[in-house]
Amino acid sequence: MNGTLLLQSVIVGITNGFVYALVGLGIAVVFRGTRIINAMQGEFSLVGGLVAFVVVESLGWPLAVATVAGVLAGGVLGFAMEWLLVRPTRRRGAGEESYLLLTLGVAFAISAAVLYFIGRDTRSLPGIGGEGSAVLFDAAVRYHAMWLVILSSAVMLLLRLFYDRTRIGLSMMAASIDEDGAATIGIDVPLMRSLSFLLGGLVGGLAGVLVSPLITIHYEMGLLLTLKGFAAAILGGLLNPFGAVIGGLTLGLIESLAVLTVSSGYKDVIAMTLLIVIMIFLPNGMLGRGSRKGG
Amino acid sequence: MESSRTRCAGRRLASIALVGFALLPAFAAAQTKEPIKIGAVLALTGPGAGLGQAERNGILLAEKLINDKGGVKGRPIKVLIEDDGSKPDIAKGKAENLIFNEKVVAIIGPSLTASTGAVAAVTNAEGVPELALTGLGPQIELTYKSVYHLLPPQVLNAKAMLEYTTKSLKAKKVGVLHDSGYGQLVLNALQSQSSGYGIEFVAVEKFEVGATDVSTQAAKVRAANPEAVFVIATNPVPFRNARQMRIAQPIVSAIGSSSYQYVNGMGEFAHDIVFPEFVVGEDPLQHQTDFVNLYKAAYNALPKNYEAAGWDAVHILARALEKAGPDAGGEAIAKAIREPYKGVTATYNFAAPDMTGVELSSYVYSKLVNGKFTRLPFTTK
Numbered sequence: 277m278n279g280t281l282l283l284q285s286v287i288v289g290i291t292n293g294f295v296y297a298l299v300g301l302g303i304a305v306v307f308r309g310t311r312i313i314n315a316m317q318g319e320f321s322l323v324g325g326l327v328a329f330v331v332v333e334s335l336g337w338p339l340a341v342a343t344v345a346g347v348l349a350g351g352v353l354g355f356a357m358e359w360l361l362v363r364p365t366r367r368r369g370a371g372e373e374s375y376l377l378l379t380l381g382v383a384f385a386i387s388a389a390v391l392y393f394i395g396r397d398t399r400s401l402p403g404i405g406g407e408g409s410a411v412l413f414d415a416a417v418r419y420h421a422m423w424l425v426i427l428s429s430a431v432m433l434l435l436r437l438f439y440d441r442t443r444i445g446l447s448m449m450a451a452s453i454d455e456d457g458a459a460t461i462g463i464d465v466p467l468m469r470s471l472s473f474l475l476g477g478l479v480g481g482l483a484g485v486l487v488s489p490l491i492t493i494h495y496e497m498g499l500l501l502t503l504k505g506f507a508a509a510i511l512g513g514l515l516n517p518f519g520a521v522i523g524g525l526t527l528g529l530i531e532s533l534a535v536l537t538v539s540s541g542y543k544d545v546i547a548m549t550l551l552i553v554i555m556i557f558l559p560n561g562m563l564g565r566g567s568r569k570g571g
Numbered sequence: 572m573e574s575s576r577t578r579c580a581g582r583r584l585a586s587i588a589l590v591g592f593a594l595l596p597a598f599a600a601a602q603t604k605e606p607i608k609i610g611a612v613l614a615l616t617g618p619g620a621g622l623g624q625a626e627r628n629g630i631l632l633a634e635k636l637i638n639d640k641g642g643v644k645g646r647p648i649k650v651l652i653e654d655d656g657s658k659p660d661i662a663k664g665k666a667e668n669l670i671f672n673e674k675v676v677a678i679i680g681p682s683l684t685a686s687t688g689a690v691a692a693v694t695n696a697e698g699v700p701e702l703a704l705t706g707l708g709p710q711i712e713l714t715y716k717s718v719y720h721l722l723p724p725q726v727l728n729a730k731a732m733l734e735y736t737t738k739s740l741k742a743k744k745v746g747v748l749h750d751s752g753y754g755q756l757v758l759n760a761l762q763s764q765s766s767g768y769g770i771e772f773v774a775v776e777k778f779e780v781g782a783t784d785v786s787t788q789a790a791k792v793r794a795a796n797p798e799a800v801f802v803i804a805t806n807p808v809p810f811r812n813a814r815q816m817r818i819a820q821p822i823v824s825a826i827g828s829s830s831y832q833y834v835n836g837m838g839e840f841a842h843d844i845v846f847p848e849f850v851v852g853e854d855p856l857q858h859q860t861d862f863v864n865l866y867k868a869a870y871n872a873l874p875k876n877y878e879a880a881g882w883d884a885v886h887i888l889a890r891a892l893e894k895a896g897p898d899a900g901g902e903a904i905a906k907a908i909r910e911p912y913k914g915v916t917a918t919y920n921f922a923a924p925d926m927t928g929v930e931l932s933s934y935v936y937s938k939l940v941n942g943k944f945t946r947l948p949f950t951t952k
Contacts (some may be wrong), residue, residue, distance in 0.1 A: 281794050284816070288786040295783075396621055398807050398836025407839050408816060416817050458903075491783035492807055492836040500783060535787040541751070541777045 285536040286529065291421040293528025294428045297488065299484035299505025300474045300512065300520030301432065305452050306354075307514050308439075309448045311470025312362065312375040316383035318501035320480025322390060324350040325488035325497070327481075329401050333378055339402060350481020357382065358473035363466065368473045379411040383498055390495040403489035424486045426519075431482065435475075435517050512552060513561025522562050527551070580939065606649035607642075607897045608675060609888060614682035614688055617657025618780075621805070621832050622877050623682040624702050627652055628680060629881025631820060632869055640697075643892045650885065653674065655686055662686035666693050674715035675905060676897055677701065682877075684708040684756075691718045692758045698901035700891070700908055702884040706875070707925045717905035719921040721880040721887075723929040731847035731934045731951070732823050733768040738801050739936075739949045740821050746774040746797035748788055748813060753916045754803035755781075756826045761801070778809065785809045789816035802844070806838030812833030814840045821845065826876060834942060841942040849916045851937045852947040862915045876916060881912035931936050 299317055306314040331337050356377075365378055375548030403420025410417045439445040450458040451468035460463050483501070484493075491497060505520070508527050512519025527547060534546035554562065611630055614618065614623035630650055638647045651673055655662035662681045669675045677700040681687050687703040689709075694701040695715040706724040707713070736742050749758050758775065765772065775794035776788035789812045792800060800818055802809050803825045810833070814820060822844045829846040836842075852873030854917040862882055866874040874882075891907035899907075909922045920928025936947040 278794065281790055284790040285787050288784065288790070291786075292784050396624075397832045397912070399812075400807070400836050400838030407815075409817070411817075416815060418815055492811070492838075494836070496781065497783070500781065532787045535776075536791065539777075540785075540788045540791075542778065 280414040285532045286449070287412075287415055287421070289529035289532030290525065291418070291490070291528070291529065293508075293525035294425050294499075294521075295483075295487050295524070296504045296508040296527050297521040298424075298428050298431070298479065298486065300508030300524050301428075301517050302479040302483060303502075303505055304517045304520045305435065305479055305516055306472055306476035307509075308517070309452050309475070310358075310362075310469045311372070312379070313501055313506075314505075315374070315376055315380040315504055316357070316386065316477060316498070317480050318498035318503075319383045319386040320353055320477045320498075320511060321349040321484030321501050322386065322493070322495070322498035324354050324481030324484030325493045326390065326394065326399075326484075327487045328488065329399050329493055329530060331386050332402065333399075338569055339404065339485025342401075346485040347478055347481040351478035351485060353479020354473040354475070354480065355399060356471045357477070359451065362469070362473065363496055366469075373456075378413075379518055387495050394495065396495065398492045398494040399488075401485070401570075403565045404505060406533065407489075408507040413546045414486065418490075420486075420489050424431075424490070424508075427482070427486060428458050431479065432517060432521055435479075439517075440455075444471070448475075507551060511554060511561060516561070518561045519561050519563040526554075526562065537565040573821070578867045579888050581693060586599045590733040604642075605635070606647045607892060608673055609648055609650045609677055609885070610666065610673060610675035611650050611652045611679040611680060612655050612665045612669070612681045612686070613652060613679075613725060613755065614657040614686065615652075617655075619657035619683045621684075621830060622704070623654070623657075623680075625830075625875065625877035626801045626881035628866070628870055629874065629878035629883075630885050632866060632878075633882045633885035633889075635887050636865065637782040644897060646897060648885070648889060650679070653899075655681055657683060657686070658687045659689035663689040663693060664692040670694070670697055672875055676698070676858035676892065676903075677780075677888050679881070679888070680704050683732075684723075686710050687718075687720075688712065690718050691715055698905075700888075700901055700905040702888060704880050704884060706740075707927065710797045712926065713924070715926075717901060718926065719908055719915055719919075720925070720927040721884050721919075722876075723927055723933075724925050725756050725760035726764060727925075727929060727931065728827075728847065728932060729757060729764050732757075732761065732825060733770060734765055734931065734951050735847060735936055735949060736801075737768045737770065737846060739800050739947075740823075741797035741823070743769055743770050743797070744773045745801060746776075746792035746795050746799075746818075747772055747777050747780075747801045747803070748785065748792050750780045750782070750806065750809070751777055753805050753825075753827045753855075757803045757827070769889055776909075778804075780804075781806055783810060784812065786812045786816055789818060796803040801825075803827070804828060805833070807833045807841075810837050810844060811840045819885070823847075829875065829937065829944070830872075831875070833943075834939065837939075837942070839858070839942075841939045844939045845947070846937050846939075846944075848937060849876045849933060849935060850874060851935055851944050851946040852946050856935065858913065859915050879914075882921075883912075883916050884939050886914065887912050887919070 302317045306564040324346035326340040327349035331342035405419030447452040448468045506566045508524035513524030530547045597885040653665040687705045701718045774792045828849045895903040895907040911920045915930040916934035933952040937944040
């Protein structure tokens with residue numbers, strides 16, 4: 277193994293780690309605000325990426341406009357999901373497992389709808405900063421990957437500030453932790469839940485726009501992203517959005533270094549085995565204590 | 572002068588009317604007589620849908636053309652198409668229904684090797700001819716006397732790649748980036764043939780089907796300094812990652828990766844990638860032109876290899892039915908199929924040991940240039 281290859285693996289691991297982190301972050305946002313494990317988080321990304329693609333390729337509008345459109349599309353889908361499906365289910369006294377089934381069902385339905393209306397073709401969204409790469413000690417770093425890391429980090433910091441410093445962020449947390457107590461002090465609990473899905477959708481839409489230039493858009497991408505994002509969020513600690521970042525980066529780096537040091541054929545086996553070991557010793561995730569503090 | 576022109580026009584009209592009247596009974600008879608039922612089991616949904624849907628388009632186009640020309644022995648053909656969901660057990664059930672309930676004279680398909688094996692066990696037992704839209708699979712298929720393959724075996728696909736690599740690129744050290752499904756099948760064939768071509772695989776990197784990133788694998792292949800790189804996958808991501816990881820060497824791929832579905836996803840990296848295949852819709856061979864034009868008119872899209880295989884399957888069967896007669900029975904129809912046939916895809920000799928008889932000379936080579944396939948002058952002839 278030479279130094280360039282090791283550096284390249286670390287760069288790839290960090291890039292993929294932020295991809296997983298962004299999706300995991302959306303899952304954590306929805307869970308933090310509603311206590312629902314959202315199995316359709318990847319579909320927010322699929323829809324966000326597709327809308328951005330249509331805006332760029334069909335309408336010929338700039339990537340910045342497409343990015344905004346993709347993010348908003350994810351948000352609208354998240355809000356609609358809560359309003360149209362989660363809320364009526366909750367009203368009828370649904371349990372946790374019902375929400376998992378509900379979101380999983382919607383994920384399959386959206387994937388099938390994309391297959392039916394858009395087709396099987398994979399689509400490529402242009403990257404921010406183009407498709408080129410910078411060279412660092414003979415290792416390639418894609419410009420878009422740099423933007424992905426910068427924008428993802430900014431979103432994570434903003435979310436942290438939102439939950440810690442804003443009235444609405446604190447209200448969302450309160451509604452999630454103690455529904456009756458929050459209602460007693462005048463917080464509109466159903467609205468807070470809708471806003472959590474909206475926020476999760478916005479993060480998912482952004483993930484779609486940022487991830488699509490790397491992995492291409494296709495009808496099955498949502499479930500693939502959800503699985504990795506879910507692993508990242510659980511690994512880091514589901515209640516702490518920062519946990520998704522730590523979990524995502526750990527997963528991305530383990531995968532990448534497994535390819536480099538052992539065999540590419542055993543990448544997933546090694547990554548998942550290590551995840552199991554981590555979860556045995558840190559059952560609340562890598563930021564377990566922090567997550568409990570966060571509520 | 573005027574009256575002479577009028578007389579000429581009158582004669583021409585009369586001739587057209589006469590020809591029309593002459594053809595009318597055949598056409599009308601073809602439409603009124605009981606259709607000859609042909610079964611087709613295709614992967615229209617599931618992982619193999621990219622193949623099955625393309626094959627269906629070719630089959631339906633051929634059915635329409637043959638019926639427009641009067642059918643087979645004055646009877647129209649009717650292809651009953653069933654979806655196997657890319658699953659062998661469903662394929663077997665659908666084939667049984669077509670054979671026992673619909674009483675089809677032959678089966679076209681399936682689209683995938685595993686499903687072909689499942690259906691072939693039934694068609695062989697019942698003596699129903701089967702034109703599989705796959706290459707030769709397990710060795711047991713060699714014992715079947717009425718199962719024929721429209722696509723070449725993987726060994727021939729591998730040879731086609733190695734021919735170009737050694738003779739056109741003059742490369743001997745090759746890196747391979749392949750997925751664990753289709754890519755693994757082609758790699759196995761490549762490894763069995765490589766010594767004959769003096770090829771050394773300096774790096775072989777595998778990734779799972781549908782992988783979202785194979786950059787590290789691509790970087791490992793690049794680090795081995797190959798003279799050429801084989802990228803074999805049913806997914807555009809590895810092609811993108813190979814170039815993003817600055818693999819500047821020529822990339823050669825396999826026929827299964829030469830789909831517009833994947834090319835669209837390659838984006839600006841759909842460039843300088845070579846495929847050994849059979850039909851280059853943008854620049855077809857002379858004997859493929861009619862098919863390509865008809866396809867373009869019907870679907871407003873260019874056909875590729877699997878559309879052509881579906882088209883050829885129906886025509887091969889129609890020719891055999893014409894010769895043996897639709898009611899001659901499976902054995903006679905199977906015997907008629909065995910005669911050599913120059914199709915759009917390739918020249919077939921189903922009596923050959925691989926039940927296909929496709930030669931290397933049937934391959935054409937295409938190169939992606941800015942997202943478009945261009946036919947290369949290289950041939951193995």
